Amino acid sequence: MNIGYYPGCALHGSSNDYEQSLRACLGALDVQLQEVKDWICCGATAAHSLNHKLSLALPARNLALAERDGHKELFAPCPLCSMQLLKVQKAIAGNGLRGELAQIVEADLRGDGRVLNLIQIFQNIGLDRLKAAVKTPLTEITAACYYGCLLTRPPDVAHFDDFEQPTSMEAVVAATGAKTVEWSYKTECCGAGMTMANEDTVLDLAYKILSNAAAHGANCLVVACPMCHVNLDMKQEAVNRRYGKKLGMVVYYLSDLVGLAMEISAEQLGIDRHFVTKA
Amino acid sequence: MGALAPTHLQDCYQCGKCTAGCPVAARMDFAPNQLIRLLQLDNSDAALRASAIWECVSCQTCSARCPKSVDCAGVMDVLREFSLDKDKGEVKAAKSQHAVIAFQKAFLDNIRRNGRLAEMELIGLYKADVAWHTGRIGVLFKDAGLAPQLSKRKKLHLLPTKAKDRGVVERIFERCSARRSAHCLGPEKK
Numbered sequence: 177m178n179i180g181y182y183p184g185c186a187l188h189g190s191s192n193d194y195e196q197s198l199r200a201c202l203g204a205l206d207v208q209l210q211e212v213k214d215w216i217c218c219g220a221t222a223a224h225s226l227n228h229k230l231s232l233a234l235p236a237r238n239l240a241l242a243e244r245d246g247h248k249e250l251f252a253p254c255p256l257c258s259m260q261l262l263k264v265q266k267a268i269a270g271n272g273l274r275g276e277l278a279q280i281v282e283a284d285l286r287g288d289g290r291v292l293n294l295i296q297i298f299q300n301i302g303l304d305r306l307k308a309a310v311k312t313p314l315t316e317i318t319a320a321c322y323y324g325c326l327l328t329r330p331p332d333v334a335h336f337d338d339f340e341q342p343t344s345m346e347a348v349v350a351a352t353g354a355k356t357v358e359w360s361y362k363t364e365c366c367g368a369g370m371t372m373a374n375e376d377t378v379l380d381l382a383y384k385i386l387s388n389a390a391a392h393g394a395n396c397l398v399v400a401c402p403m404c405h406v407n408l409d410m411k412q413e414a415v416n417r418r419y420g421k422k423l424g425m426v427v428y429y430l431s432d433l434v435g436l437a438m439e440i441s442a443e444q445l446g447i448d449r450h451f452v453t454k455a
Numbered sequence: 456m457g458a459l460a461p462t463h464l465q466d467c468y469q470c471g472k473c474t475a476g477c478p479v480a481a482r483m484d485f486a487p488n489q490l491i492r493l494l495q496l497d498n499s500d501a502a503l504r505a506s507a508i509w510e511c512v513s514c515q516t517c518s519a520r521c522p523k524s525v526d527c528a529g530v531m532d533v534l535r536e537f538s539l540d541k542d543k544g545e546v547k548a549a550k551s552q553h554a555v556i557a558f559q560k561a562f563l564d565n566i567r568r569n570g571r572l573a574e575m576e577l578i579g580l581y582k583a584d585v586a587w588h589t590g591r592i593g594v595l596f597k598d599a600g601l602a603p604q605l606s607k608r609k610k611l612h613l614l615p616t617k618a619k620d621r622g623v624v625e626r627i628f629e630r631c632s633a634r635r636s637a638h639c640l641g642p643e644k645k
Contacts, residue, residue, distance in 0.1 A: 186572075189615065190574055190605060190610040190611070190612075192609070192610060193608070214620055215571075215618070216570045216571060216618045217571050219563070219566065222558075222566075223563060225513070225559050226536055226539065226560065227563070227632075229631040234566075234627065237623070279630075280630045281623070282623055282626070325513075325514040325515055326515070330515045330518050330519050363516075364478060365478045365514035365516070373557070374554065374555055377510070381478055381512075
């Protein structure tokens with residue numbers, strides 16, 4: 177199966193372990209990622225905070241490029257990229273902005289493709305197929321599935337799962353033979369892009385998430401977002417310093433767990449490149 | 456201001472659910488429901504000057520939970536954008552929030568030049584800006600210890616790939632630099 181792929185800046189930057197994990201895991205499931213040619217940044221938080229029009233135009237350019245490449249489905253593994261793409265589609269459908277946006281981005285724009293997150297990719301592959309591909313069930317893993325914000329919010333744009341009590345990630349993790357826990361912070365914010373400019377916020381929120389997962393019996397967290405991973409994994413040492421703790425919570429990308437269950441090595445998946453590598 | 460917000464502000468009946476769920480409300484000078492109240496009372500000046508709009512992490516919880524479909528997170532975006540406009544020569548955005556504002560500006564400048572984010576360049580220019588404007592020289596060295604750790608993990612890219620067609624990126628920025636038109640904000644609900 178070939179699918180359009182919009183990596184976004186993070187996956188070609190310091191979150192390239194996420195891309196490595198995706199390619200190793202999805203490749204083994206015969207999903208080939210076809211990168212959108214000459215994609216550009218979606219503008220992220222900076223654009224929607226400072227320039228509304230730009231926050232629609234930048235992702236609109238990427239939607240147009242994906243359409244030009246013939247992709248009917250576009251996989252955006254970063255939930256913020258994904259949300260910005262979906263907002264453009266909503267703006268085209270609701271506000272009649274198609275013509276103006278097409279002019280701004282110098283390309284035809286239909287806005288009729290399907291934008292997918294990582295959980296939806298696994299749903300498309302089929303949970304039965306995932307279960308059949310498992311070689312070693314992950315019986316040692318008890319995971320706290322962490323959705324963060326933008327996989328499900330705002331619900332009138334995301335149209336994905338229950339925005340207060342989502343369960344779709346748990347279903348994928350269960351297919352790997354791992355256990356999951358019920359916990360309180362699965363849709364709380366990790367501080368997102370404030371990692372540099374407002375670190376205190378990120379450390380406080382990350383601490384609440386990591387410690388709540390541990391308190392509910394999880395021995396790791398699972399995410400489907402590069403920023404969540406940065407704040408919970410890379411910043412975990414700083415969280416430990418601030419709170420005088422040794423949390424030691426491994427943070428997996430969802431594709432890591434599916435890959436491990438298919439006996440793809442931690443090195444191939446890039447898990448050895450995370451900051452916290454031992455529980 | 457109210458007419459430009461992408462939502463119908465007068466629908467808010469101050470139940471406070473937005474603030475109850477806000478992960479950073481405790482850090483704010485005006486809580487989310489208070490910001491909406493300021494706008495209902497046509498006191499946009501106080502809202503534009505609030506540090507709260509830069510503490511907001513855009514998690515969308517307020518908008519998702521609002522029983523009256525007031526898009527509070529969208530209002531935050533509008534406030535941030537307008538707070539940086541010059542009004543009689545003055546920018547209203549809170550001076551105390553220089554770091555967050557500098558980061559967002561540096562981010563946009565970065566993708567305008569490169570088409571895609573060049574992380575190391577962003578970090579360097581952002582830190583230089585904060586050190587220059589606040590005199591906090593220490594910011595230059597903060598997290599410096601992370602660089603070798605990122606490098607060891609092959610996560611540090613000194614020469615990232617840029618978009619090929621950077622001309623179109625510049626033209627998109629140019630076309631979006633004019634003051635936004637009201638219809639781009641979404642129709643006012645009646």
